[in-house]
Amino acid sequence: MAATLYVIPGSHPSMAVRLMLQHKGVEYRRVDLMPVISKAVLKALRFPGVTVPALKLDDRRIQGSLRIARELDRLRPEPPLFPGDPERRTAVEEAERWGDEALQGSIRRILWNAIKRDRSSIGTYAEGSRLGIPTGVAVRTAAPIIAASVRFNRASDENVRADLAALPGALDRIDDWIAEGVLGGESRNAADFQIATSVRLLMTLDDIRPAIESRPAGDLAMRVVPEFPGRVGPTLPAAWLEPLREEAAAPH
């Protein structure tokens, strides 16, 4: 099986699929793409959509972290990404879907809004990647890419302030799933990869890491994704972070 995975450095669902391939022991070639430019590349490669992760398996093109997880389980059942017990599988799928539909987008918006405020930070997400041009050049020419990404991901100030206000509730939900054993069980499942990569990406923001690291969600993120390149220093308005500060002060 010849596998090529197209990713964007710093993309959380891309990291989720990298870890799933590793979990399955599937050898693959990774191709790093620049955001925005990735869309044209994926079109040229005849993928049906314009987002990463995008996986070419022999002649087949599979896109989207949820679809890829199911295809990997079909092609290589062991170790499984979903529990065999139907009730437990439903719970994992529910958490995975929320991770894909709700959590992923809010984290993308928060990240792009922070990068817009501290443009020099974008290069840190490219550490260890091969973009085909020197990282310094990529960073110096990144302004239009950042502006397009903020627009494309609807990372407006209004939306991001709302995302940050909703974050404590989202983290509570993840902590509850960990307590129930849906996440963070003995063997990693698709929802672990889906959600832990999002939380881990958020922990690359100095403004937000303190509100996460002492929680079960932060602990899971560090265990599932010990390394996630990238760092943004303090940059978000203090008032937006108030809901997280109150949260960090409360016992967990």
Ligand SMILES: N[C@@H](CCC(=O)N[C@@H](CS)C(=O)NCC(=O)O)C(=O)O
């Ligand atoms: N829910 C999809 C989302 C994929 C997605 O939106 N990927 C982003 C990167 S995280 C992307 O390709 N964005 C295009 C761009 O940044 O230009 C999945 O899990 O595969």
